[in-house]
């Protein structure tokens with residue numbers, strides 16, 4: 001069996017007076033899509049932010065490819081793409097300018113490639129329109145265009161289906177499956193009824209089969 005990209009052992013997180021989860025252990029293997037499930041407020045976003053290294057209020061162990069994620073932080077960050085539950089784009093900038101800015105810190109990507117990625121998310125003709133003039137779903141699609149050019153093997157995606165129409169949802173599902181088929185792994189939170197073949201589950205706030 002291939003080595004897990006991520007391993008979590010006995011994760012615990014407390015917010016305020018409340019323990020959101022404890023003794024949470026799972027492995028994220030290459031070739032898998034894992035859905036984090038649970039009712040509102042059970043800690044899905046919190047868990048994803050912990051996995052992405054954006055929240056330090058936790059205890060337990062997190063390994064990246066079998067090694068301490070803390071020690072191998074730079075390698076981990078190079079190989080992980082995190083999309084938060086807000087689109088995270090700037091309203092005054094165009095989709096092209098946003099996508100250029102979002103990808104620039106990782107690696108230079110040619111404008112023709114960015115243009116095509118935006119067209120691929122249904123934004124053909126809107127590449128140079130300020131994002132403040134786009135709908136909520138179109139703004140989300142600007143952020144999602146990153147998935148079309150992402151070479152990071154691990155994707156951590158928080159509520160990326162929000163505001164997306166039925167065709168868009170199917171396109172994202174296909175993208176997630178392709179990432180897994182290419183040997184990557186996806187961890188996704190969603191209230192959308194995502195059902196992919198072989199999908200793993202981490203269930204928060206109730207009965208759990210989180211020993212994946």
Ligand SMILES: Nc1ncnc2c1ncn2[C@@H]1O[C@H](COP(=O)(O)OP(=O)(O)OP(=O)(O)O)[C@@H](O)[C@H]1O
Pocket residue numbers: 015016020038039040041042043044045046047
């Ligand atoms: N900034 C914060 N400070 C303190 N507590 C917070 C903060 N953000 C969230 N919480 C608490 O942490 C808990 C988990 O929040 P989180 O956003 O991870 O839940 P979630 O499962 O993603 O919810 P949803 O399905 O509504 O998006 C909630 O009960 C919330 O009250």
